[in-house]
Amino acid sequence: MDWLVEFPAMSRSSLTAIKKTIDLGFRDFTRAYGDAFETALSPVKWFMFWMEDLLTDSPWILVLLAITAIAYVASRSVKIAASVAVILLLVGYFGMWEDTMSTIAMTVVATLLAIVVGIPIGILMARSDRIQAIFNPILDVMQTMPSFVYLVPVIMLLGIGRVPGLIAVMVYAIPPIIRLTNLGIRLVDKDVLEAADAFGSSSWQRLKNVQMPLALPTIMAGVNQTIMMALAMVVVAAMIGVPGLGLGILRSINNQYFTLGMFNGLAIVGIAIIFDRVSQAYGKRLQKHLEVVHG
Amino acid sequence: MADQEEGIGISIRKLYKIFGSDPAAYVDLVKQGMTKTELNEKHNHVLGLKDINIEMPGGAIQVVMGLSGSGKSTLIRHINRLIDPTAGEVIVGDDDVVKMNEKELREFRRHKTAMVFQKFALLPHRTVMENTVYGLELQGVPRKKQEEEAQRWITRVGLEGFEDNYPNQLSGGMQQRVGLARALTNDAPILLMDEAFSALDPLIRMDMQSVLLDLQKEIRKTIVFITHDLDEALRLGERIAILRDGEVVQQGTKQEIVLKPADEYISNFVREVNRGRVITVDMVMNPVEGEPSGPKIKTGAVLETAAKKMTEQSVSQAVVIDENGMPIGALDIQDVISAMVTPVDHTMVDDEAA
Ligand SMILES: Nc1ncnc2c1ncn2[C@@H]1O[C@H](COP(=O)(O)OP(=O)(O)OP(=O)(O)O)[C@@H](O)[C@H]1O
Ligand SMILES: [Mg+2]
Numbered sequence: 001m002d003w004l005v006e007f008p009a010m011s012r013s014s015l016t017a018i019k020k021t022i023d024l025g026f027r028d029f030t031r032a033y034g035d036a037f038e039t040a041l042s043p044v045k046w047f048m049f050w051m052e053d054l055l056t057d058s059p060w061i062l063v064l065l066a067i068t069a070i071a072y073v074a075s076r077s078v079k080i081a082a083s084v085a086v087i088l089l090l091v092g093y094f095g096m097w098e099d100t101m102s103t104i105a106m107t108v109v110a111t112l113l114a115i116v117v118g119i120p121i122g123i124l125m126a127r128s129d130r131i132q133a134i135f136n137p138i139l140d141v142m143q144t145m146p147s148f149v150y151l152v153p154v155i156m157l158l159g160i161g162r163v164p165g166l167i168a169v170m171v172y173a174i175p176p177i178i179r180l181t182n183l184g185i186r187l188v189d190k191d192v193l194e195a196a197d198a199f200g201s202s203s204w205q206r207l208k209n210v211q212m213p214l215a216l217p218t219i220m221a222g223v224n225q226t227i228m229m230a231l232a233m234v235v236v237a238a239m240i241g242v243p244g245l246g247l248g249i250l251r252s253i254n255n256q257y258f259t260l261g262m263f264n265g266l267a268i269v270g271i272a273i274i275f276d277r278v279s280q281a282y283g284k285r286l287q288k289h290l291e292v293v294h295g
Numbered sequence: 296m297a298d299q300e301e302g303i304g305i306s307i308r309k310l311y312k313i314f315g316s317d318p319a320a321y322v323d324l325v326k327q328g329m330t331k332t333e334l335n336e337k338h339n340h341v342l343g344l345k346d347i348n349i350e351m352p353g354g355a356i357q358v359v360m361g362l363s364g365s366g367k368s369t370l371i372r373h374i375n376r377l378i379d380p381t382a383g384e385v386i387v388g389d390d391d392v393v394k395m396n397e398k399e400l401r402e403f404r405r406h407k408t409a410m411v412f413q414k415f416a417l418l419p420h421r422t423v424m425e426n427t428v429y430g431l432e433l434q435g436v437p438r439k440k441q442e443e444e445a446q447r448w449i450t451r452v453g454l455e456g457f458e459d460n461y462p463n464q465l466s467g468g469m470q471q472r473v474g475l476a477r478a479l480t481n482d483a484p485i486l487l488m489d490e491a492f493s494a495l496d497p498l499i500r501m502d503m504q505s506v507l508l509d510l511q512k513e514i515r516k517t518i519v520f521i522t523h524d525l526d527e528a529l530r531l532g533e534r535i536a537i538l539r540d541g542e543v544v545q546q547g548t549k550q551e552i553v554l555k556p557a558d559e560y561i562s563n564f565v566r567e568v569n570r571g572r573v574i575t576v577d578m579v580m581n582p583v584e585g586e587p588s589g590p591k592i593k594t595g596a597v598l599e600t601a602a603k604k605m606t607e608q609s610v611s612q613a614v615v616i617d618e619n620g621m622p623i624g625a626l627d628i629q630d631v632i633s634a635m636v637t638p639v640d641h642t643m644v645d646d647e648a649a
Contacts, residue, residue: 200433
């Protein structure tokens with residue numbers, strides 16, 4: 001009657017065997033392909049460093065002007081551009097300029113990477129119910145899996161540093177953009193697609209001329225969520241060697257520096273606000289043609 | 296292109312369409328006579344079209360009429376294969392549309408057909424101009440030529456000055472005209488028009504009907520025109536087919552439909568028609584006997600014209616002449632008037648109604 005009291009788990013030895021097999025298998029895999037992955041990711045690495053250098057090494061005033069200008073061009077709102085400038089000034093004044101720039105660089109690169117990888121996957125999902133049925137559960141798992149778990153295979157594969165951190169962030173933050181690309185394309189009005197077909201669109205033309213432009217506002221909502229998730233990963237990424245605001249927070253946890261933690265945290269909130277407002281305003285602007293003037 | 300001068304004929308043969316998860320399984324049952332209701336109740340499939348056979352001669356306007364849900368939109372979508380049939384053939388010119396592969400179908404749609412949609416189906420993120428050039432853009436016509444051509448039709452449908460507006464900024468009627476301009480700009484030999492004028496007010500509607508008829512005088516296109524409105528059908532249609540529950544209940548020239556409605560469904564349709572303006576003298580004339588007397592009336596004239604001429608001259612007899620002035624029939628005012636007020640064959644139906 002033992003099994004009533006204690007859960008009849010598999011024997012300790014077979015459990016160990018399973019774990020061992022998988023771990024060893026993965027280790028062999030990383031030994032065999034780790035270098036190949038690193039080579040494949042070298043453009044990403046280069047881009048990441050380039051972006052970080054650009055933001056941290058350029059004169060701060062130019063960077064500030066550039067970011068404010070981008071915010072204005074994207075949102076066409078003086079108010080949003082002005083708040084961006086104020087947030088950046090405050091962050092710099094409190095001594096976190098460099099860390100903030102690192103974090104912005106990491107977020108931008110991770111988001112771009114997520115877009116480049118996520119949108120094609122979303123398009124594939126929208127084209128076939130089969131592929132959608134395969135990807136949906138994977139995305140569900142990805143979104144509920146604690147973010148720390150991502151770190152393990154990434155470290156095994158790529159070691160410690162900016163690129164592994166970036167990949168972990170990207171993997172963690174990619175689900176919304178995939179989901180919303182899929183959703184956006186699936187929501188495109190059937191009548192409009194039919195008209196595009198009736199005039200003889202090829203499937204690439206219907207994607208380029210109709211589905212993508214009409215799905216764009218939805219995709220932008222996905223980009224927005226992806227950015228927010230990437231920012232949420234900043235501290236976790238710091239654990240495997242991504243510099244920036246996350247590192248400050250880690251240090252404050254280890255040494256119980258309340259104020260340091262608070263400052264860095266607020267700086268992340270500031271960046272989040274910048275990204276959120278600008279990308280939302282941009283998304284709204286993309287929907288201009290949908291404003292109903294007549295019935 | 297020889298094609299364009301004569302127009303491309305469309306021939307729909309033994310066409311069946313069943314909507315549902317496994318349509319092919321039920322074609323035979325439908326062929327054996329299962330009705331739409333039965334199919335729906337027992338097998339949960341919708342019978343869209345049943346044994347459609349229509350010959351549409353090239354360069355003519357074929358009107359398709361029927362009540363809501365009778366399958367008109369389903370039928371017209373088979374011509375450019377926006378819907379795949381469950382069984383049957385759609386022969387356009389010399390090709391069976393059903394057998395085309397993807398590439399052939401795309402070329403066919405680009406160069407041979409243009410369509411106006413019941414729900415407009417404009418691209419909401421493109422301006423009026425950008426919508427109008429869409430067909431030519433896909434054909435790969437140079438941009439400047441696209442815009443010239445589009446501008447001509449935008450002006451013709453009365454939307455000059457709205458080129459840069461988005462569809463959502465226009466009224467329903469205006470959007471429909473954008474759809475019309477988009478189709479006409481494509482300059483295809485076949486025009487598919489699904490209730491293309493239904494959202495227009497009467498004046499603009501008349502104007503657009505004239506556009507179509509004028510166009511038809513210049514370049515003879517093969518036009519399939521769907522409408523709810525009998526007056527519109529009679530104004531535009533050389534030939535009319537009437538659908539009911541996915542079946543053709545009658546087809547023929549407009550005179551045939553008005554004069555000899557096949558059943559009560561169609562009688563109800565044609566009851567309110569001004570027969571005097573539809574029926575031609577040829578339909579009611581008698582063979583020439585002896586020396587014909589009275590005013591001369593050209594073949595193809597409608598009864599109203601004949602009656603007017605005869606009453607003006609206070610005569611009860613007239614002669615119908617052909618293009619060369621040769622007498623081909625005799626008219627009696629009695630026959631003319633009775634054809635104008637009562638249907639020739641369906642007196643019963645009208646008596647009941649009275
Ligand atoms: N995709 C579909 N799935 C199931 N049934 C369909 C589908 N499309 C059309 N039908 C059915 O086919 C029939 C004909 O529809 P259709 O749209 O052709 O009618 P219509 O004559 O154009 O009507 P209206 O005048 O209202 O436009 C209807 O009973 C409709 O429910
Ligand atoms: Mg319809």
